[in-house]
Amino acid sequence: MATSGKRARARKRPRGPRRRLPMRYLLPSLILVALLAMLMLRGYVHSEILADHRVRDPAPTGQVPDHILRGGPVIDARGTGPAKSLDIPDRQLVLTFDDGPDPEWTPKVLDKLKQHNAHGVFFITGTMASRYPELVKRMVAEGHEIGLHTFNHPDLSLQTPSRIDWELSQNQLALAGAAGIRSSIFRPPYSSFAGAMDNKTWPVTEYIGSLGYITVLNDTDSEDWKRPGVDAIIERATPKGTKGSLVLMHDSGGDRSQTVAALDRFLPDMKKRGFRFSNLTEALGAPSAHTPVTGVDLWKGKAWVAAVALSGNVTAILVVGLSIIGSLVIARFGLMLVLSFAHARKVRRRDFRWGEPVTEPVTVLVPAYNERECIANTVNSLTASEHPIEVIVIDDGSNDGTADIVEALWLDNVHVVRQPNSGKPAALNNGIAHASHDIVVMMDGDTVFEPSTVRELVQPFGDPRVGAVAGNAKVGNRDTLIGAWQHIEYVMGFNLDRRMYDMLGCMPTIPGAVGAFRRTALERVGGMSEDTLAEDTDITMAMHRDGWRVVYAERARAWTEAPESVQQLWSQRYRWSYGTMQAIWKHRRAFLERGPSGRFGRVGLPLVSLFMVLAPLLAPLIDVFLLYGLVFGPTEKTIGAWLGVLAVQLVCAAYAFRLDKERMTHLISLPLQQILYRQLMYVVLLQSWITALTGGRLRWQKLRRTGVVEAAPGAGSAASSASGSGVEKDRRPVA
Template sequence: MHWVALAAVLAAFAVALAIHGYVHAGEARSGTAAVDAAADEVPPGVPAGNPVIDPTGRDLRTAAPAARTVALTFDDGPDPRWTPEILRVLREHGATATFFAVGSAVAEHPDLARDIVASGNEIGLHTFTHLDLGAAPQWQQSMELAATQRVIAAATGVGATWFRPPYSSTPAAVTNDVWNAVEAAGADGYLSVLTTLDTRDWTTPGVDAIVAAGSPPTDDGAVILMHDGGGDRSQTVAALDELLTALDVRGFTVSSVGDAVGADAADPPASWWDRFAGWATIAAVRTSDVVVSGLTWALVLSGVVVLARAVLVTAAAVRHARRVRRVPVWEDPPVTEPVSVIVPAYNESAGIEAAVRSIAASDHPIEVIVVDDGSTDGTADLVERLGLPRVRVIRQQNQGKPAALNTGIRAAQHELIVMVDGDTVFEPDTVRLLVQPFTDPNVGAVSGNTKVANRGGLLGRWQHIEYVVGFNLDRRLFDVAECMPTVPGAIGGFRRSALARVGGVSSDTLAEDTDLTMALCRDGWRVVYEERARAWTEAPQTLDALWKQRYRWCYGTLQAMFKHRRAVVQGGAAGKLGRRGLGYLLVLQVLLPLLAPVVDVFALYGLLFLDPMRILVVWAAFMLVQVLMAWFAFALDGESPGPLWSLPLQQVVYRQLMYLVVIQSVFTALAGTRLRWHRMERYGSLAKAA
């Protein structure tokens, strides 16, 4: 069900973004219409006729205001800044007008539409997004008109009769596109209102110019076009006051279109369905605004977190590298005491021989204990046939990896213990370098540097990049901050006495290595990172295997975080783990991946509805940060930067897989489901690295 829930959430966000994008794309279109001056389809009676057009009947009819009568009209509102000012001026002069409202503006400010009607004015349609209807397909024409009608009905309780096509002017200037819009509106029962006098106030030519353009040159009736939205209308408000005064002096009556042409019931009561559908549309528009606002902040927050992590881990890595370059690093004096190496193994026949041979070839005194945990593929037999000195095999019934490790700990002869997975190959100096930090009596565990052995193919390269840039950079940060949450199962060194104090390896979680490390930190031990101690491990070679591995890791980490949550309120080393380590994991490995799908949907929205170039620039900047950080990490690890060419593709494909793993893990944890162990398939590639 969690996939259904995720799909539903993403679908809801996609719908909200689509609504917001469609509605607000009109703002970009406002003032710009398709250029088509052809008028060959316009009936002859239109250019020679009057500004009020009734195309609904068999015969085309036009009308105009009577002599000394002016129909005052306003387009592109309602606007919270200018519409109230215009209503105030109209009230002061005892005049009324017709407001051709943009549906999206009504949805955002229904109270203004209600004020327009309550003040005795008429309200008409100007499309929902200021769309050039003549250039739009029929379905979009009907949708624009219906949506505008419904939000007006919801806001005012009346149904609109009048319609004005965006980008229209006088009857003589009607083009094919404008006529198509008039016909489309007529098919839905609307009467179209063009203009006699266009003040062109939207160009802000000055108050005197607006008054002059809106003053009838004769006593003939006129329809005057002004604007109450779409920009700064301060000149319009000032000009309206002067114009109404001048018209009053000349004896003109100023009214709405319906009163001017003698139309009955210009704004009839709206149906209950239109009111209901209108409120639903208003709710959808407002919800989309909230969603986009929230996603914008989430995107900004995600960017800040990613940038902060880049700065933080880079600064910590520089500090860690400076400490490592000091000579000697830990060897003062060097640790020379023998070490017990424990290898838990369950059906590891593909790589166990290479793993044991590499460990046995260590240049440090060791004993190797291979604990065969009920293998059915002859793993123990393969190790015994090697006949290597200092290597012994312990067989037990299958009890799980924690039990196998605890068996090895009990059998170990030395204080210093190294735990290594059965799919891992050591270099000759790995054990020696790994145990050097134990010269500090406060160090209870040491994490080594895990390397991907099978780097072939895109999946191998991506995991190689993740290990170097993600895991190892983070370990440097955790080391410097003294809050290491995980010593990986592939290579970790421990004090036997420290293990005894925390009760050995617990089986409470699927991430026994993380659980154990957190327990050591809470017990007051310091856990450090020794980057020179390298171990080569097999990475999954299929998406299915990778999914199972990361699912187990992530779920187990969530279990360990919950188990050790009280560290947040503790002091000392436990408090550092809780407030630094757990906080870092919560933000970077849980919350940020949960936001990732929504951020991706928003990025697609930006490409479709915003400035694509700006979105691409932001993405390029993000990638530049990632590449620079990756280059730095590869240089620290002494790796060739060759695989970094695949980093951009990793962000597009691999990243999505990783955040889906986090989502499934979180849902599984919240549901209280007990996840079973997923054993990774072995490929036998370790022999090449040995």
């Protein structure tokens, strides 16, 4: 990929208040935050981690009124008078079902009740009602009564009044959103008979009554949650004689097949004995527990249910995306390792050769725009070249004296071409027109070459089928954290990729920092194009489509100055990603063509689109799900999976560093680099997609350079008297 934006005139920022960050920069971040919020909401209503499963031991009963302990299963503690205890009338059975609705068992329970023309009371939790609102709506539509069972099913005797208020209000919110009603009946989690009330649960019952709720316990427990068998469930649910009863069953919380089977026998048998299955308020002769919800409360409930549904759908999509990105990561790294190993074996064989050694002189083009900090280092590094060269510096309308600095060096075989500011492609085409030789090397004005770089770079041209060669671009300013991260990216993400693409015969990009072209090949494809912002990717794809081989010379090392701030890195990668998308779109017809163009179109374009445009867009899901797993669980499995992906990346990075003979110490920062880079690349790519889809235009952005990369490591200072050029050229500037 190209290294630095060189083409737009540097615009001085006016002094004054700092400009606000444009919305186009905020939108990608907001989308990521929204996706994370959806995931957190999903975890909130699905996860058991947030639920309090503590159950308190029994306490003394001295504070509980005797008539409550000896009374019925319904307790009305509303108002200021003494609490009332109510029994179910004779020959009345109130079937109650806790913990639902459940997508598998609740419909089956409802089917049995409908089949036998019976009604019941469903005490729903807020989490389940939020997830399956259509079942709550069906309950109400079929004449059943709804009661509250808290939002997260905690033991309320262990909770504060504020937590109790929250559990009830959230439960009501879910009910309003699902069915448009409120309910005035409530069953505490982990409750049983009235006789089991104690000094801890009774104050909760009184508090619940003060909020306007009737507390509903039970006097007949089917114990279906134990799954004792259908016969045992029926026996325990059957009241004595004709006594009315409030029966406890469950439609959620596990396998409820025995409950469903028991209902199929229990309902007709009890009807034959003269029992009637009624809602609670019908059995007590009281007004319905349901109250319609209107206005703001209704819309709040609907918004809540809609948000939960959206979070579930979004999460399902994210899970698919995570599966895809996980598979892509493993497949890509596996392919990179295998093909990189094969590439290393091929180029290091003793008998490997591209063809006859290339010894003829070549032209090195250095397009430069406002490169006063770097240009001297760049040109001086070329004078030490072990291969005969001529150097042409194309000054693209610089206003900082870049051309004057080069002329002041008075170096042999180095001359300057001046032109009005026209852009990097135009500068390169102008340089090609002035080139004296058939092989043209291109580099950036902030890059330095090793003495052997040009020689290594041009040797593949011994094969007449080779039209272009990609060199090994390396980060020179790697002492900072951002520099070290880019060093990892260059060695692992770019150069290991190039080995893979070389073996596949579909190299997507000749880096602007170090690349070489056969002049005839450039002329056949029309030279450097201004159609995209990634002219290096564009020309490389054009080479493939014209039938030329594009290969990688790993020993042709060039040292470039990488961006030193996040803002500069953002600007550079934004242009890269947008330019790559432009190049892919420009050459999209290759997918349908025949011959070399079709091969590149059906192999190279899909790989570039997948690994450089789509996969980075999904990569942040790895870290989003890490956060999700840490909060909602399973924490150990989540951390293990994340570390597994990191381990694969570390293996690939270590192998890439070994191939490039780099020190492994920089890999210490790999975990943090992976996390932060994923988010940065996501935001950059999403912004590029937005720019492309909205028809926006992106200008070249000149990055600020410091000239910190003075010479290639081990190359020493390039003396002005260094030779190795075989061609004498006038050092005067060329108009």
